[in-house]
Amino acid sequence: MLWHMAIHPARRIWATLEPLHVVTYFGSGVKESALALGLRGVSQAYFAYRAAPLGAVGAGAVLATFSVYHRDAIARAxxxxxxxxxxxxxxEARLALSTRVLRECGAGSAEAARAVALLTPVQQSADPTGRALFAANAELPLPEDPVGALWQLATSLREHRGDGHVAALITHGLTGRHAMVLQVAAGKTLQSVARTVRGISEQEWSDAVDELRAAGLxxxxxxxxxxxxxxxxxxxxIERATDESSWRGALSVLSQDAIxxxxxxxxxxxxRIRAEIIPAASPMAMGEVED
Incomplete structure (x- = not known):
């Protein structure tokens, strides 16, 4: 549960779209799709699939935009x-994979098409300033398949929020590593999961904790x-700033009825995705969105 916060409409939308997006990383067949492309496995597929809209970028661009990973973990991919x-x-691979997994989880064409109709104007009017991952995804053509189009829109809009979240961290003087420690400290994810998945050594994690402890956080x-x-x-x-940036920069075109x-x-x-696809021990730090 969030710390004493009323639920912002932007957070409600994020809690809906984030699970749709992450089927690319947690859904069945990720490893197989990666191997079919010649990639080494799920980790390399994660970085390649998520960074693909940016082009054939290296570790530096990914470190800047993903924010929470150790450079060495990225550089291995x-x-x-x-x-x-x-x-x-x-x-092509991530779209095919995600569309299939969403359909297997019960996504139907009719409800997907309706969501696409409501979300497309949001993407079209969203402010791309300082939001590299959003801008790159928003330039991709929407698939004709409504389920595929829903996944692409969910991805673009979650990256819009993510870009804004990185900006909020920087504004408040925090690194991505600090952010992971704070999420663990808030009980949103496990230290062992967050540190291992992000490629952070025990000493680096300890140093980040020491810095936050010295700051009284x-x-x-x-x-x-x-x-x-x-x-x-x-x-x-930080969460309020992220919500407000997401709302003002994109989502406010939605009416309350549309939300x-x-x-x-x-x-x-x-x-169903949260119950069957997303691991119970994941670094996502979503928690539950409650009133």
């Missing part, structure tokens, strides 16, 4: 992936930090 495949092939050992009142307040401010329709229509699909 990119630019080496482009020796085996192309960004275009990755775009967390207490406790590196393996089990907890937020102080000041840390909770800072996390609230209710999108979230309600897609709720059964989202529930």
């Amino acid at each position: 990119l630019p080496a992936a482009w020796e085996h495949t192309t960004p275009q092939h990755c775009l 967390v207490v406790g050992e590196p393996t089990s930090p907890t937020l102080t009142a000041g840390g909770g307040d800072l996390l609230d401010r 209710a329709e999108v979230t309600t229509t897609l709720a059964p699909l989202v529930k």
Whole structure:
């Protein structure tokens, strides 16, 4: 549950679209799709698939835009992936994979088409300033298949929010590593999962905890930090800034009725994805969106 925060409409939409997007990374067949392209496995596929809209970029561009990964973890995947495949092939593979997984989870053409009709104007009017991952995804053509189009729109809009979240972290003087420690301290994800998946060594994690402890934001050992009142307040401010940036920069074109329709229509699909596709121990730090 969020720290003393009323639920912003932008957060409700994010809680609907984020699970749709991440089937690319957690759905069945990810490893097989990667191997078919000549990639080494799921980790390399993650970086190549997500970065593909940017072109054949290297570790630097991905570090700047993804924010929470160690450079070495990225460098093991990119630019080496482009020796085996192309960004275009990755775009095709991730779309085919995601569309199939969404359909297997119950996504129907009619509700997908309705959500696409509501979300397309959001993407078209969204402000791309400083939002590289959003802008690159928004330039991709929407598939004719409404389920595929829904996945692409969900991806573009979650990257819009993600880009804004990185900006909020920078504004508040935090690195991506600090952000992961704060999410662990807030109980949103496990230290062992967050550190391992992001490629952060025990010493680097400990150093980040020490920095936040010195700033009065967390207490406790590196393996089990907890937020102080000041840390909770800072996390609230960052999340509010992210919500407001997402809302003003894109989502405010949706009426309250449209928000209710999108979230309600897609709720059964989202529930199934969260129950069957997203691992219980994941670094996503989504938690539950509650009133």
